[in-house]
Amino acid sequence: MTEPFIQALNVGKTYGQDRILERVNATVHQGEFITLVGASGCGKSTFLKMILGIEQPSSGELLLNGAPMPNEPGPDRGIVFQQYSVFPHMTVLENVVAAKGFQKASLSGYLFGKEKRQARQEASEILHQVGLGHALTRYPHELSGGMKQRLAIAQAVIGKPKILLLDEPFGALDPGIRADMHALILDVWRQHKLTIFMVTHDLKEGFYLGTRLWVFDKLRHDPHAPNAYGASITYDLPVGATADDLYREIDEQIRPTPIFNHHSELTETP
């Protein structure tokens, strides 16, 4: 294997009194597709936000290519959120062209002349690829949920990031549309040689997509102080070789038991 791409060394995260993550250790190589599963509030989204750069570890170290992870979002790490990922005031084509414009170090990010033509050409190609070729002039509010996510993916990919972060990207979509999106994301992953981290609630999705599955859960639990201990990666599995009984065990684990986790269900940690 090559040099480690991303490394988590004893990473922990606390918000005030609440410990969200503790002792997270992991090594990721370029080109891996990792799905993060876990119950609500288990810190999987927090971990994603640390890679994104909008949250920093409270303890331990998170390294990118051996250097500390940047403390703000940057063009090497693309993101697709569950919603609000696209710009509502731009058409589909403009959304992607704008992404090209942002890469240029100009004051306004507007493109002109030849550059603009090139960007439009490139944007339109990638939009055809994700299946939005027929909707170039539509505004996001005229798109379905699935089409919006296709646009968000196209937008993220045209920026040529090394890492693509997906925060429950298909959570709000119908099951049928989800299958199409899975095919799309696998296609994008292979074609652009991305390293993908995807947070999902759907364990099946985690086992179907990707090369590696992380389960986030608390190793220690104090019923009188539910937030005293943080979650960590309890399973780190290569996808494709998991026995059925282990699948069921994880499935039970990430499904919140109604009585104990009722509270944590309501207060999803950011």
Added chain:
Amino acid sequence: MKKLINYTPTPVNRTLLGLLPFVLLLLLYMASSEARLAINPSDKLLPSLGQMGDAMYRLAFEPSRRKGELVFWQDTLSSLGRLGAGVGIAALFGLTIGLLTGALPLLYSFLAPLLTVVSLIPPLAILPILFIIIGLGESSKITLIAIGVAPFIARDIQRRTQEIPSEQLVKAQTLGASTLQILVRVLLPQVMPKLIDAVRLSLGAGWLFLIAAEAISSTDGLGYRIFLVRRYMSMDVILPYVAWITLLAFLIDYLLAALNKRLYPWEGKA
């Protein structure tokens, strides 16, 4: 028998129902005016529609004896010019301050408390200060309008900017956008329709400050004329002028709303 709360008028009925109060008020006025004039033909309090028409015809189409201008149109032009300049300056200022403080937390901490305090100063109370400092000319009237509505617009734009989902700011950064590019491409276009809405809402206050300033110090303008002819109890001029101001206010509001819809078709749609 349906409950009252479930009765909704058809479109035609809705229009008729809306017109009814206008017609009733007009009829009431005409009857009262006729009754008073029957007792005293030189009564000035409730002039007939014909008398108002005559007075307005003189002001609108016969050059005045003193300066030879058409008084009504001159008044309208002066007032609209002052209102436009005042509200325009306020909009520009409000947009700049609102956008910057809404987008940049540092600037928010620096200016938001001041803005809150300034917005609490009753603008009419500082009118004498403006007269002392800037004099009695056009600029003091324009300044009063600008000072009167700018804090409202600035605070509204500030809030609107903060309401834009942070996902969009993060997304733009992952596409390589700089702070200035985010301001120009992501935030500014999205608050423009909000700015037009804020201007629409602040026009009522704008008219108030305009008429107050004109009443106190001016040589022309709609507010000036009303307060001038009050000395002669010329209700035949005052009433049509009030109706004209109302019509202007309605038209401006209507045009701004139409402009908003035309320029920003994506506005208000999720």
